[in-house]
Amino acid sequence: MISKSTIDTVFETARVEEVIGDFVVLKRAGSNYKGLSPFSDERSPSFMVSPVKQIWKDFSSGKGGNSVAFLMEHEHFTYPEAIRYLAKKYNIEIEETEQTDEEKANTDVRESMYLVSEFAKNYFHETLLHAEEGKAIGYSYFRERGFTNETIKKFALGYSPEVWDSFSKEALGKGYKLEFLESTGLTIVKEEKLIDRFRGRVMFPIQSMSGRILGFGARILGNDKKAAKYLNSPESDIYHKSKVLYGIFQAKQAIAKQDNCYLVEGYTDVIQFNQSGIENVVASSGTALTSDQIRLINRLTKNITVLYDGDAAGLRASIRGIDLILEEGMNVKVCTFPEGEDPDSFAKKTPYEDLVLYLENNAKDFIQFKASLLMNEAKNDPIKKADLIRDMVLSISKIPDRIKREIYIQECSRIMDISEQVLLNTLAQLVQKDISETVKKGKQEQKAFEVVKNTDSIALEKVDVLYELEKKIIEILLSYGNKIEEFEDILLKSNKEGEIENITEKKEYKVYQRIYLSLQEDEVELSNPLFREIYNNLINYFHQNETFQIEQYLMHLEPKFSQEVTSLLMIEEQQALHNWEGQQIIVKLKDQSIAQYVSETILTMRWFLVDAIIEELKKSISLEPDADNSEPLSMVMDYYKLINSFSKKLGRVMSRYN
Known part of the structure; x- marks a missing residue:
């Protein structure tokens, strides 16, 4: 087993942005980094990394955690494997303790x-x-x-x-x-x-x-x-040919740095190019190119240059992969070598500078490449030329970006000497055909998409207020739990006339203490089972530790909690909440103190719970003419007075949840 001191050193040394940066291209977004999700097929970045909090969150899949969690999710590492990987990356010597027979058996x-x-x-x-x-x-x-x-x-x-x-x-x-x-x-x-x-x-x-x-x-x-x-x-279980690319481990940093990936077919093509000084090259290992392989590259760059040898017969079959690349929203160029040469042989005999120059000068846009390749086949045959043009427009139809599609239509019109309008009409037909087929195959997905567009009016009706309030309490504990703040306490004291009156006193508490005491006073336990476990875990941690560092806390957090905890820690990075105030959910404002934020959240939760009690009491009121409802009615009025006091403290008009 790996010793605890080694694990602690790994967590203290590893930087989440550096670890994830080996697998995903990250771009600065304020104090954070963002990139394309490595866990789902997307074209707009929803993957966020926080260097300050040393955590990441993938809003498209819901996954999140620290450096170790990323490696366990992305590379399917076990916990010890992830620690070993990080130790190797940061040159940390691993201290081992002897494994028991049971631990060995459970590998x-x-x-x-x-x-x-x-x-x-x-x-x-x-x-x-x-x-x-x-x-x-x-x-x-x-x-x-x-x-x-x-x-x-x-x-x-x-x-x-x-x-x-x-x-x-x-x-x-x-x-x-x-x-x-x-x-x-x-x-x-x-x-x-x-x-x-x-x-x-x-x-x-x-x-x-x-x-x-x-x-x-x-x-x-x-x-x-x-x-x-x-x-x-x-x-x-560990090898899926259609999902791997030969040389990706050696090439990943160069691909991200050069913002381009050269794609070849064979192992020796990759090795020879790498040895020649061009390291941003991978191979499909002789298989037909797949969407999974393209997405692997897409995590590192949007640009692919496909390298083919001079074998014309092989070229015609190989260009089918270009449409797949275009479908993934990537930019593709094609470079061929002289007849009789392949990437391996050409790189072997060509000096680095000349090789770079050759690739730059001979890499053609896919439209130019298709035109030059297929025009030789069409020659003066109008039918074949028409098929060629249709083939080119079909490739253009695969491009998700409408602006790019139009630019390529203009280029195709120029090269093939045919009007843009004819090409646009053909393109529209092909795009419409794709849409129709998509609708047929996935009507449910289309319906879901339509529902999303109306979230403001529909989704809010189904908001679970208590769930959101309990989530806010966990979020506050994670973000501010160990901070010392000044809170107002309302005490009941007798004045000189012997009357009981409310006296407001200010007293300092740690935020977690204030929340803990408030919930204890109300004898309230969080209703959501996951939040309840996280709450108890956090309170115990605060009780046992003088300081609270999120990195240290996450180190010892059970995996079943990490996804929810990460979501809460990255709440600011997620899109702004829609009209939570209208649903009685408190959102902390920049000019709002932590003490005020905590007090308002607790008061709102009390308000909600009291309101639920009123509803239960109302059910107990009998409609019979001779029934005695004095007791439940009296209790309801007392609770309304309590809600009224909450409303005054919150500075809002009294409202109802139902």
């Missing part, structure tokens, strides 16, 4: 798969560098491709021996379980025999954005015509 299945994959990466890499077979075959191959020792190490390239079960035996001997060797696809069990899936191949570890080993790509070097040239890990 997560996915974690076991990750551990096996990490072992495999190291095994293949060491075999490449130090085993005779690895050096003679694998290492020699990579050196012939022009890869330096530094590059081989950077991408952890490896070699799997030709022996049937060399890796499997080694892994089992080191204590790794066969079930995880099978589930990751590293080992095949056939007729009770162990077979290494990748035997006799050079290995390309496939990493997640955080650097975890998800799977492997492997290339055979022999002349066995029956065997596939390239072989990938099978789909598993």
Whole structure:
């Protein structure tokens, strides 16, 4: 187990904006940062990071928390994994305490798969560098491709021996379980025999954005015509081919810095470009480009440049991926290499400056690229030319931004020598067709969208006032709980004539003490189960600790509370509340003191609870002519007087909740 002192050091050192910045492009927004949600498909940023509070909140999905919570959500780390990742990032030495047998037995299945994959990466890499077979075959191959020792190490390239079960035996001997060797696809069990899936191949570890080993790509070097040239890990709980990009771990910082991502097809294309000095490059690993892969890039940049070799036959099939990129609202350019060249071979023989210059000069807008590629096919055939134009307009219709669509229509009109109006009419038909299909597939979503537009008139009718008030109390405790404020106490004292009168005294309390004493006095317990647990947790924390630092509190907070707590801490970053005053919900104003804010919230809650009591009493009043309702009516009048006093203290006209 990781020691408590190490965990404390990690939390004290890690900066949430730096940790998240490795995965999401963050832009300054006042004292905070904002970016696109990594948990949902969106085009307008709703993901907020607060450096001051050291927390983040994704308003589109509702997720939130600290640095560790982000890694657990985004990378599916366990808590110890997240701590280890941060310790490595910030060069913090990890102190370990011995794990019990029970703790070892409870290790997560996915974690076991990750551990096996990490072992495999190291095994293949060491075999490449130090085993005779690895050096003679694998290492020699990579050196012939022009890869330096530094590059081989950077991408952890490896070699799997030709022996049937060399890796499997080694892994089992080191204590790794066969079930995880099978589930990751590293080992095949056939007729009770162990077979290494990748035997006799050079290995390309496939990493997640955080650097975890998800799977492997492997290339055979022999002349066995029956065997596939390239072989990938099978789909598993940790490896989904359509959702990963080769090289994203090495490229993520360069992509964000350059605000552009070069997209290639193969492993060696990525490695050769990286070695040449252009690091913002990833590969779809030979698969057809998917929306999930594009969204992975979208977290880092809006700009993609697709690099194709000079094979015309392959180009025609590959341009289908361009429409997918456009659908995600991204900007796409295309660059091709001379016939007979691919990104790997071209980068290998081209100096860095010349390579950069070539990419800049030959990267075409997708409209220009499609026109130049397809015009050769159409030539003087008017039917084919019409199909070509329709194909280009179809791509333009995929662009979500209307202004961009119109600009591209103008460009298409100029290139193809056809009137804008004809193109606009065709575009309108295609867009309308897409809308119609969307409506058919998701009528419920469309209805939900219509409802959202009328939130001011509809949603407010359904506001749970008590829920909002209890949420306000938790928010106050989190934001101001340990602050000392001056509050007014109203005491009952006898004057010289022996009459009882109200005397106002001012006294200092910590905010949490004032709230605690007020609720105790009224014998009120929060009705919402989650808020009640958080409230008790906070009060206990305040009682046991002289100081309150949100980072320290979040460190020890149970995961079931973190999402709600983060939402409350980021309330100012969320959109302004709509007409809460009309619903008797207090919103703190900038010129309002904390003591006033606390007092008004508690008074409003008392008002609501007393009002509920009145309603119950009214139900007990009998409508029978001879019924004696004096007692309940008297109580109702007393409670109305109490509400009237609340109203005066709040400085508002008395109103009702129902």
